[in-house]
Amino acid sequence: MAPTTASDAPFGRMLTAMVTPMTPDGEVDYDGAARLAAYLVDEQRNDGLVVSGTTGEAPTTSDEEKDRLLRAVLEAVGDRATVVAGVGTNDTAHTLELARRAERAGAHGLLVVTPYYNKPPQEGLLAHFTAVADATGLPNMLYDIPGRTGVPIHTDTLLRLAEHPRIVAVKDAKGDLFAASRVMAATDLVFYSGDDNLNLPWLSVGAAGFVSVIGHVVGADLHEMIEAYRSGDTGRALAIHRRLLPVVTAIMTRTQGAIATKAALGLLGLPGGTLRPPLAPATPEFVARLREDLAQGGVKVQEVEA
Numbered sequence: 406m407a408p409t410t411a412s413d414a415p416f417g418r419m420l421t422a423m424v425t426p427m428t429p430d431g432e433v434d435y436d437g438a439a440r441l442a443a444y445l446v447d448e449q450r451n452d453g454l455v456v457s458g459t460t461g462e463a464p465t466t467s468d469e470e471k472d473r474l475l476r477a478v479l480e481a482v483g484d485r486a487t488v489v490a491g492v493g494t495n496d497t498a499h500t501l502e503l504a505r506r507a508e509r510a511g512a513h514g515l516l517v518v519t520p521y522y523n524k525p526p527q528e529g530l531l532a533h534f535t536a537v538a539d540a541t542g543l544p545n546m547l548y549d550i551p552g553r554t555g556v557p558i559h560t561d562t563l564l565r566l567a568e569h570p571r572i573v574a575v576k577d578a579k580g581d582l583f584a585a586s587r588v589m590a591a592t593d594l595v596f597y598s599g600d601d602n603l604n605l606p607w608l609s610v611g612a613a614g615f616v617s618v619i620g621h622v623v624g625a626d627l628h629e630m631i632e633a634y635r636s637g638d639t640g641r642a643l644a645i646h647r648r649l650l651p652v653v654t655a656i657m658t659r660t661q662g663a664i665a666t667k668a669a670l671g672l673l674g675l676p677g678g679t680l681r682p683p684l685a686p687a688t689p690e691f692v693a694r695l696r697e698d699l700a701q702g703g704v705k706v707q708e709v710e711a
Contacts, residue, residue, distance in 0.1 A: 417452025
């Protein structure tokens with residue numbers, strides 16, 4: 406059973422798309438994942454976590470690893486945060502199996518990305534998302550990120566999908582705030598910012614909150630931004646937005662998100678570890694610049710040893 410959430414924020418408001426910590430030999434670090442999840446919820450004020458999303462290196466973890474990882478995170482924080490399982494693939498049958506496994510493990514909800522690479526038509530997307538929503542009793546958050554998948558979820562398709570009782574939210578990384586506004590005005594679909602560059606603008610058009618990557622290191626600040634905006638203190642929300650610009654630049658614009666995030670976690674002494682190919686570790690030059698940008702954004706990184 407998911408922790409209490411509001412109808413206008415069915416997965417909470419501040420969520421982080423969690424990395425999958427790994428050991429030096431490339432195995433999933435389940436104990437590290439539990440420690441990181443507790444840190445994100447208890448110290449970074451996350452209402453929820455997404456496990457096995459893109460930032461969690463889902464394309465290169467096995468079904469068994471995803472299942473064990475989800476259970477580790479649920480055991481660590483499932484009583485006080487919404488734990489959403491990423492189950493999306495470009496194979497509907499495989500996605501259905503992952504969805505059912507996630508439900509059996511105790512997930513509170515599902516994140517279902519648009520099928521990638523095979524570029525299905527809109528009718529194919531409608532059939533795919535409907536099949537996943539029919540497969541379990543869990544609420545579904547659709548993930549619209551055409552920059553990775555090659556196919557956007559069109560407005561008319563979202564309007565039709567909104568009729569399904571278990572399709573309740575959209576993580577939007579498409580960046581079309583006008584299209585999303587049309588959907589929000591016409592349906593009960595709840596939108597979450599899936600692009601840290603646009604977190605504050607998304608709040609202005611009615612998003613419930615964020616599914617963030619920079620939330621690994623500034624989740625508490627993002628939580629404060631949401632609270633400030635919702636209480637009417639837009640000046641304070643804007644000040645937070647501007648203060649975090651170096652952090653967004655460092656993590657979201659210079660390399661792949663999991664690479665940057667694991668490097669940032671390393672600077673904080675938190676579980677992150679290695680990456681699986683084809684992802685490559687951050688270069689020393691990147692880490693040095695990352696350290697400067699994080700410090701400029703108010704993140705307290707570990708001191709460099711002399």
